Amino acid sequence: MSLVKVRNLNKWFGRLHALKDVNLEVREGEVAVVIGASGSGKSTLLRCLNFLEVPEQGQVIFDGKVIDPRRDDLNLLRREVGMVFQHFNLFPHMNVLENIIEAPVMVKKVPREKAIEEALALLHKVGLADKVDAYPCQLSGGQQQRVAIARALAMHPRLMLFDEPTSALDPELVGEVLAVMKQLAGEGMTMIVVTHEMGFAREVADRVIFMDEGRIVEEGEPAQVFSRPQKSRTRDFLSRVLWGSGPAQDCWTPAATATSA
Amino acid sequence: MDFLHYLVTSIPFFIRAAAVTVELTATALAMGMVIGLVFALMKISGRRFWRCIADTYITVIRGTPLIVQLFAIYFGLATIVDFGSFWSAAIALAVHNGAYIAEIFRGGIQSIDRGQMEAARSLGMSYGLAMRRIILPQAFKRVVPPLGNQFIIGLKDSSLAAFVTMKELFGVSMQLASTHFAELQFYTIAGLYYLALVVLFTFLVNRLERRLKIES
Ligand SMILES: Nc1ncnc2c1ncn2[C@@H]1O[C@H](COP(=O)(O)OP(=O)(O)O)[C@@H](O)[C@H]1O
Ligand SMILES: [Mg+2]
Numbered sequence: 001m002s003l004v005k006v007r008n009l010n011k012w013f014g015r016l017h018a019l020k021d022v023n024l025e026v027r028e029g030e031v032a033v034v035i036g037a038s039g040s041g042k043s044t045l046l047r048c049l050n051f052l053e054v055p056e057q058g059q060v061i062f063d064g065k066v067i068d069p070r071r072d073d074l075n076l077l078r079r080e081v082g083m084v085f086q087h088f089n090l091f092p093h094m095n096v097l098e099n100i101i102e103a104p105v106m107v108k109k110v111p112r113e114k115a116i117e118e119a120l121a122l123l124h125k126v127g128l129a130d131k132v133d134a135y136p137c138q139l140s141g142g143q144q145q146r147v148a149i150a151r152a153l154a155m156h157p158r159l160m161l162f163d164e165p166t167s168a169l170d171p172e173l174v175g176e177v178l179a180v181m182k183q184l185a186g187e188g189m190t191m192i193v194v195t196h197e198m199g200f201a202r203e204v205a206d207r208v209i210f211m212d213e214g215r216i217v218e219e220g221e222p223a224q225v226f227s228r229p230q231k232s233r234t235r236d237f238l239s240r241v242l243w244g245s246g247p248a249q250d251c252w253t254p255a256a257t258a259t260s261a
Numbered sequence: 262m263d264f265l266h267y268l269v270t271s272i273p274f275f276i277r278a279a280a281v282t283v284e285l286t287a288t289a290l291a292m293g294m295v296i297g298l299v300f301a302l303m304k305i306s307g308r309r310f311w312r313c314i315a316d317t318y319i320t321v322i323r324g325t326p327l328i329v330q331l332f333a334i335y336f337g338l339a340t341i342v343d344f345g346s347f348w349s350a351a352i353a354l355a356v357h358n359g360a361y362i363a364e365i366f367r368g369g370i371q372s373i374d375r376g377q378m379e380a381a382r383s384l385g386m387s388y389g390l391a392m393r394r395i396i397l398p399q400a401f402k403r404v405v406p407p408l409g410n411q412f413i414i415g416l417k418d419s420s421l422a423a424f425v426t427m428k429e430l431f432g433v434s435m436q437l438a439s440t441h442f443a444e445l446q447f448y449t450i451a452g453l454y455y456l457a458l459v460v461l462f463t464f465l466v467n468r469l470e471r472r473l474k475i476e477s
Contacts, residue, residue, distance in 0.1 A: 052379055079385035089380035093398050103384035106394060148380075155384060 002061075003028045003190050004049060004159055009058035011044055011214075018044045019055065020214040026159075026192060031185045033201040033222070034194045036211035037237060042194040045211070046161045049192070050074075050081045063158070079107065082152030086164040088144040090136040090151070096123065097132045100151045108155065115154070122150040126180050142173030146180055153184075160184065162193040198242060202226060210234045267446045268453075271437060278433035279454050285347065285429055286419045289354030290412055296355060297362025302392070304367050315363065322360035328421050330357055335425040350422035358415045365407045369400035402473050409466035413459050420455070430454050 002025045011019035018041050026032050034042045047053040049060060051067070051074045060067045067077055091099050100122060101115040110118075123129050126146040136144055145165055152160060162181065166174040178200050185191055185204050195201065201208055201222055208225040210218045210233075218225060218234045229235045303315035322330070334356075335349040344352060373396050381391035423432035434451035438444045 050383055052383065075382075075385045075387055078383055081383075083380075083383040085376060085380060087374075087376055089374070089376035091377065091380070091395055093402070102394065103381075103386060106390060107385045152384070 001028055002026060003030075003063060004192075005059075005061040006045075006049070007059040007061065009045070009048060009055050009060070011041075011048060011053060011055045018214050019048065022058070022214075022216055024209070024216065026190060028158075028190055029188045030206045031189075031191045031193065031204055032207045032209055033205035034192065034209045034211060035196070035198075035201065035237070035241075040211045041214040042211055043163050044214075046083070046163050046192060046194060049159075049161060050078050050083055052083075075107070079155050080157050081159045081161060082155060082157035083161045084145070084148050084152055084163065084165045086167050088136070088141070088148045088168075090144055090148055092136050094135075095132070096128065096134050096136070096139075096147050099136070099147060100154045103151070104154050119150070119154060122153055123147075125183075126150050127176070140173060141169045142176045145169065145177045149177075149180055149184075158190060160189055160191045162191065162195070164194050164196070166195065166197060196241060198226070198238075210237065212237070263443065264446050264449070267437075267441070267443060268450055271447070271450060274433050274437065275430065275450065275454055278428060278430045279458065281427065282416070282419055282429040282454075283458070285351055285354070285422060285427065286412075286416045289351045289419065290358060290415050292351065292355035293358035293362050293415070296359030297366050300359065300363035301366035301370060304363065305370060319360045319363060322357055327353065327357050327418055328424065331421055331425060346422070346425045346427050349425055350419070350427055354415060354419060354422075357418070358411060361411050361414075362408065365404050365411060366400065368407075369404035370396055372403055373399050405466065405470050405473060409463070409470075412466075413462060416458060416462065417455060 004024075004026050006022055006024040009019050009022040009024075010017070022041075022045060024032075024045075034045065036042050044053055048055045051060075051069050054069045062077060062080070067074075091102065094102065097116065097119055100119040101110075101112065104110040104115040104118070105112055120129065120132065123132060126149060128143060128146055128150070131139060131143060131147070136147070139147065149165075165181070166177050169177065174197065178197060181191070181193065181200070182204050193200075193205070205222045207219060208222045209216055210225065210229075210231075212233050218229060218231045220230075225234065226238065229238060300315045300318055303311040304319075306312055306315075331350060331353040334344070334353045335346065338344065339349070377395055377399065378391055381395045382388070386394070419429060420431035422429055423435055426432070428436075430451050434447045438447035441447065
């Protein structure tokens with residue numbers, strides 16, 4: 001049973017065609033990892049799923065229901081779809097606990113006591129039980145991102161979207177965030193993850209989706225996509241991210257400019 | 262010395278007048294804040310209709326002198342509804358400062374990272390709830406300095422209310438100056454009272470700013 005399904009999705013930013021006829025289906029409990037070069041439309045796809053961006057064409061079907069952004073209450077959809085951002089976007093004027101209980105209390109009207117209880121359990125789960133009273137600015141990037149994950153989980157979403165959750169982190173902090181995500185995947189959460197962490201994709205993903213210039217070019221099991229990519233664009237991209245700058249034609253180096261000058 | 266004599270003997274008059282100035286300014290700026298917030302929200306609205314109204318208001322108010330606005334309300338509107346001098350002055354000052362405060366609020370709101378609104382919306386919060394709980398509390402902290410500045414301008418501009426017969430600081434000094442034939446002395450004294458109010462207010466704003474800085 002697919003939890004979320006995308007049909008012929010098209011999104012334009014002015015004249016820029018950011019998503020081109022995207023079709024996608026993610027089953028309940030599945031972990032889909034989206035990879036692709038910067039600007040290929042990965043964030044836009046994710047943001048169309050919770051309607052932070054409204055696609056001009058196509059359908060988003062959540063739990064069997066076609067979402068109409070003009071008629072449906074998107075806030076109801078968004079309660080069920082958690083999102084984790086590259087830059088965490090914690091609320092800086094609230095401490096960790098307040099960040100987490102804000103939406104359950106204000107949106108879902110969960111009694112404060114119960115929301116706090118759940119928040120503490122979530123903080124324990126992401127390994128930050130001792131940071132309840134801390135303000136976001138007092139936390140490392142890795143800690144902030146784990147709080148952000150807890151904040152999203154506090155709404156009991158059925159789908160979690162991660163948009164490059166570790167890209168803004170110092171290398172030594174990446175692991176702690178990926179560990180939380182891996183645990184979440186193990187618990188059966190349905191997840192769509194945009195990331196450049198190929199190790200995570202290999203290990204955790206049920207499916208890898210490669211995007212290029214607004215299209216899904218290739219998708220399949222990680223072993224297949226990584227070891228035997230069918231499309232040349234996928235091969236080019238993978239050789240670039242896995243082996244440093246390979247046959248990338250858009251790769252700028254000072255040496256290249258120097259010799260051509 | 263005349264000056265010291267006038268300064269001391271006029272204390273009861275000026276204290277009462279200063280109270281009127283403070284009351285007028287506080288009333289006007291409180292209303293101005295509400296007007297400013299409403300028009301700031303209109304100005305950042307997705308609807309062109311609201312943005313147009315806000316633009317028109319801000320352009321008209323900033324493009325015309327306060328004294329003209331004050332007379333228009335006191336003499337002009339008096340033919341329809343008579344607000345009296347206090348409310349005429351308060352409304353004129355509120356409408357006038359509201360335009361500037363709207364721009365201050367708009368700037369404050371727009372200075373908050375877009376990710377904040379997106380995070381709030383992604384959690385299922387409505388636009389209004391996200392504004393109230395997430396964006397505005399952060400924006401308010403940032404606008405304290407420019408808002409304090411606008412309040413000081415508003416306080417001094419309240420002196421124009423003297424021209425619609427208000428017995429506030431400037432009105433009282435005009436009266437005393439002419440009855441005692443001592444313009445230099447009484448206008449200097451009035452200036453000192455304004456200065457004292459502004460210095461006191463600046464001190465309070467600085468303290469508030471420091472407290473907000475410690476909090477964050
Ligand atoms: N709000 C926006 N306005 C205009 N162009 C945008 C906007 N968001 C994204 N784009 C453009 O759409 C394309 C896809 O962007 P994005 O989805 O962010 O790519 P990715 O996440 O894969 O790096 C890029 O060319 C980007 O510049
Ligand atoms: Mg992106």
